[in-house]
Amino acid sequence: MNYKRITILCGHYGSGKTNIALNMAYELKEKHDNVAIADLDIVNPYFRTTDSAEELKQKGIKLIASKYAGSNVDIPALPQDMYSITDDKTVHAVIDVGGDDRGALALGRIMPQIENENDYEALLVINKYRPLTPDVTSTIEVMAEIETAGKFKFTGIVNNSNLGVETTAEDVLSSQNYADGVAKATGLPLVATSVSDKLFDELSGKIDNLIALKLQKKIN
Amino acid sequence: MADKVLMKGNEAIAEAAIIAGCRHYFGYPITPQTEIAAYMAKRMPKIGGCFLQAESEIAAINMVYGVSSTGHRVMTSSSSPGVSLKGEGLSYLAGADLPALIVNVQRGGPGLGGIQPSQSDYFQATKGGAHGDFHMLVLAPASVQEMADLTVKGFELADKYRMTSMILADGTMGQMMEPVSLDYDIKPAPEKPWATTGTNLEREHNITNSLFLSPEKLEEENFKRYNRYKVIEENEAMYEEYMMEDAEICIAAFGIAARVAKNAVNEARKQGIKVGLIRPITLWPFPTAPFKKAVDKVKGVISVELSMGQMIEDVRLATECKVPVTLCNRAGGMIPSPEQVLESIISMNNGGAK
Incomplete structure (x- = not known):
């Protein structure tokens, strides 16, 4: 992918933002020295970017996260160093935003600076296999709620339609109509279709802008 | 799909x-x-x-x-x-x-x-x-x-x-x-x-x-x-049995603990240890039948829990204390790892009561 200085990932709850954010940060690190990933999730108590803190550290990627993430402190706190994303123009940053409009609220605070600089991409992550976004209409509804809460407009779409570990290549292929539909209805480009690295070879060549995701370790 | x-x-x-x-x-x-x-x-x-x-x-x-x-x-x-x-x-x-x-x-x-x-x-x-x-x-x-x-x-x-x-x-x-x-x-x-x-x-008034x-x-x-x-x-008691047919060691676990335990059972089987799992699906009524059946065949039961040991009391009642029942646990928000469960299995297999 061609990255702007800041890549923002938003979407419906559970659409797969965190995994994509991590993989994008890993890819960015191959091209740039100064890379950061910001966990602005104020919604999820578990399964967060912070769970990959060790791997990020090894790769030399700066993790910007509330010190309470993953702890027992159950408050929607934002990291104090989140402003370094907008202040430090040398950093390439990926921002992982919490789900839905509630999660996107966290963005409103830094969005004016990001728009002012205008070197960013705001990507809507979509998954047609989530029960509340099974079609174009419902997905656009969620998208509009996020844009209102986060005070911004999306610039592109990532199709991450999946059924977790049971996802087949066929599931991904049959989600293309849906993704194209969302792109057409919103006028936004479909910048990528993301799949688990296990499915990448099987789908390679069949889908444009296909990206492989190394998935975060979870409980079996 | x-x-x-x-x-x-x-x-x-x-x-x-x-x-x-x-x-x-x-x-x-x-x-x-x-x-x-x-x-x-x-x-x-x-x-x-x-x-x-x-x-x-x-x-x-x-x-x-x-x-x-x-x-x-x-x-x-x-x-x-x-x-x-x-x-x-x-x-x-x-x-x-x-x-x-x-x-x-x-x-x-x-x-x-x-x-x-x-x-x-x-x-x-x-x-x-x-x-x-x-x-x-x-x-x-x-x-x-x-x-x-x-x-x-x-x-x-x-x-x-x-x-x-x-x-x-x-x-x-x-x-x-x-x-x-x-x-x-x-x-x-x-x-x-x-x-x-x-x-x-x-009709007459109904009163709750x-x-x-x-x-x-x-x-x-x-x-x-x-x-x-x-x-x-x-x-109404419900349960799942996993690899209990020839089991010499029995694990009792429910919910997330059962999933962790299943991984440990698979690993122990690879090492040649005959271990199985009884997973209660109803906790009340507690499924006593599979434990009563297992108790004549196994040398012990390991209760795997995300607590200081609570279900273990029902396991002891169901097995009527005929075999040792040990605890493998984490508490306070922590989850036992498959490795920890495997260790408990190996320990019981070697005759310990850890």
């Missing part, structure tokens, strides 16, 4: 409840179960149902009492400290023989504890949950699919026996995402001639009540209730 959807455990409970005909949800937010309320808040208004965020857990459980009195399927959900607050209401529901579904997505305790997963409300759920002689049906899902399946089952059992069903999940079950199929053949709820639906001047002025009558109600519990104990 298009008939499947990817859901969080909490969402699966909410959607399954709606499919089962529940149109009334009352609750108060608490991590790690808040997605149930959030999902209901989005869905209920669209299908003519009622989502109401009560001013407290105590208010919510009493709203459940009210709706249940009218014969409708109703639920509330919370996590450990919030369920303690609901205790009084749970006892009143039992005293008035009212069906309802209660969800506890457990977190670490005691006290305010933490927000990470736990199974330390086992005693609370299975031994009553509040004052007075009573039980709740307690169902323990071990996958997102079961979160949904047991929600439907919970409503059915609650109506069948006029009592509370509790889904006893944990934070991991609530937060993890898995593909689920929500294809159910929902039977109509049974007739509820006791419901307070208006007499139309055609847990206060009895005569101790003789109160005693009679208790005996009647416990006769019903006996039928449940004989008919």
Whole structure:
């Protein structure tokens, strides 16, 4: 992918933002020295970017996260160093935003600076296999709620339609109509279709802008 | 695979409840179960149902009492400290023989504890949950699919026996995402001639009540209730056995602990150790039959729990202390690793009682 200085990932709850954010940060690190990933999730108590803190550290990627993430402190706190994303123009940053409009609220605070600089991409992550976004209409509804809460407009779409570990290549292929539909209805480009690295070879060549995701370790 | 959807455990409970005909949800937010309320808040208004965020857990459980009195399927959900607050209401529901579904997505305790997963409300759920002689049906899902399946089952059992069903999940079950199929053949709820639906001047008043002025009558109600519990104990116990046919060591675990234990069983089998798993799906009634059967064949049982050891007492009762029963546990929001369980298996296999 061609990255702007800041890549923002938003979407419906559970659409797969965190995994994509991590993989994008890993890819960015191959091209740039100064890379950061910001966990602005104020919604999820578990399964967060912070769970990959060790791997990020090894790769030399700066993790910007509330010190309470993953702890027992159950408050929607934002990291104090989140402003370094907008202040430090040398950093390439990926921002992982919490789900839905509630999660996107966290963005409103830094969005004016990001728009002012205008070197960013705001990507809507979509998954047609989530029960509340099974079609174009419902997905656009969620998208509009996020844009209102986060005070911004999306610039592109990532199709991450999946059924977790049971996802087949066929599931991904049959989600293309849906993704194209969302792109057409919103006028936004479909910048990528993301799949688990296990499915990448099987789908390679069949889908444009296909990206492989190394998935975060979870409980079996 | 298009008939499947990817859901969080909490969402699966909410959607399954709606499919089962529940149109009334009352609750108060608490991590790690808040997605149930959030999902209901989005869905209920669209299908003519009622989502109401009560001013407290105590208010919510009493709203459940009210709706249940009218014969409708109703639920509330919370996590450990919030369920303690609901205790009084749970006892009143039992005293008035009212069906309802209660969800506890457990977190670490005691006290305010933490927000990470736990199974330390086992005693609370299975031994009553509040004052007075009573039980709740307690169902323990071990996958997102079961979160949904047991929600439907919970409503059915609650109506069948006029009592509370509790889904006893944990934070991991609530937060993890898995593909689920929500294809159910929902039977109509049974007739509820006791419901307070208006007499139309055609019958005596129905009254839902847990206060009895005569101790003789109160005693009679208790005996009647416990006769019903006996039928449940004989008919409704559910469990899964895994590799128990030739097992010489038995693991007892429910919910997330059973999933961890299964990995350890597979690993131990690779090392040539004959170990199996009994996974109680109902915690009350506790499935004693598979343990009674296993006890003649195994050299010991390991209870794997996310608590300081609670189910282990029921395992000891079920095995009548004929073989050693040891504990493999983490507590306070921590989860045992497959390696830790494997160590306990190896230790028991070598004759230790760790």
